[in-house]
Amino acid sequence: KSATGKDILEHYLINEEEAAKWLEKTLKHLYEFGTIGALYWNFSDYHESLWDKPPFDKAIHERFFGLLRSDGSLKPTAFVLKDFKNKIKGLKRREIYINVPPDYYEKPKENLVKLYSEFLKKIG
Structure with missing residues (x-):
């Protein structure tokens, strides 16, 4: 329950570094197996002024899906996307x-x- 007594949906929340490692591994595998593109879910996190409104009041994980924080600063996942083109040069495609x-x-x-x-x- 939240501080207001409302039910909160339970999800495993990972930190920004874990999210970046997951994204890097995922992009590597997508590239290796021939995927021609990928779409990342959200541009930025939601500002905390929205957190008491649905769905953010219950779905806390929805607040933090962005490549940028709500203040506009880049999260580690943004750097993974930015640098990925340099990392695929040595990767081989797998069938x-x-x-x-x-x-x-x-x-x-x-x-x-x-x-x-x-x-x-x-x-x-």
């Missing part, structure tokens, strides 16, 4: 083939779990 079963949509969750497990085995 992974996974056969999607024709009955995939009969049990999508079960099939997705199996296919993801197969993908993880193949990338080692």
Whole structure:
């Protein structure tokens, strides 16, 4: 519960450095497997004057998705995006083939779990 007694949705919040490490690893994998682009969710964090309004009053994690802080300063994730083009020069593209079963949509969750497990085995 918040200080006002309202329910707060629980989510794991990571710090800015963890978010930057996650983004760098994610971009590396996206590039390696041939993704031609990526979209980052928010331009900036939300100003604290909005935090008592929905959805920010309950969904605290929504307040901090930006590449910039609400004061306009760059977060570590912004630097990861800025510098990524220099880091991909040594990366090689990887091709992974996974056969999607024709009955995939009969049990999508079960099939997705199996296919993801197969993908993880193949990338080692």
